[in-house]
Amino acid sequence: MKFENLEKLFVHELKDLYSAENQLLKVLPKMIDRSNNDELRQAFQHHLAETKQQVGRLETIFAKMDFKPRGEHCKGMAGLIAESEDLLSSEIAPEVLDAALISAAQRFEHYEMAGYGTARAFAQKLGHQDAADLLQQTLEEEGVADRTLSRLAEKRLNFEAMTA
Ligand code: FE
Ligand code: ZN
Ligand code: FE
Secondary structure (H helix, E strand, O other), X not given: OOOOOHHHHHHHHHHHHHHHHHHHHHHHHHHHHHOOOHHHHHHHHHHHHHHHHHHHHHHHHHHHHOOOOOOOOOHHHHHHHHHHHHHHOOOOOHHHHHHHHHXXXXXXXXXXXXXXXXXXXXXXXXXXXXXXXXXXXXXXXXXXXXXXXXXXXXXXXXHHHHOO
């Protein structure tokens, strides 16, 4: 692959995010199944619905820029998911599992936030204001998802894991 200008790198970043989101679409239902706490399950369900919209936003950008979102596999997200699967397949108490699910999910969110922040900055620089606005919307959702998980962990779930 050749990156002769920022536009090419921008397209690469978008494809990478598209792959990351699609990987998450497969993994979030498993995390919902494994959750032992209603609020945590709801938080994941809510973020699954948002993730579908986020995929839609990226598709809107791709359609407008007239290219196909293919050809990229996000190895970063694949690695984070592989790590979380190691943990989830180990012998783990239910309360500890909830804390582990949060730990994994927050890594996903932070990875996405880094990607969206960069992509939004590139979009602005390149004069793609519509794309920048859509990327900003997703960036904010990822931030809210991350803070919701922090709140759940700090409010109760870390404590429950400690006393399990
Ligand atoms: Fe996302
Ligand atoms: Zn990646
Ligand atoms: Fe996310």
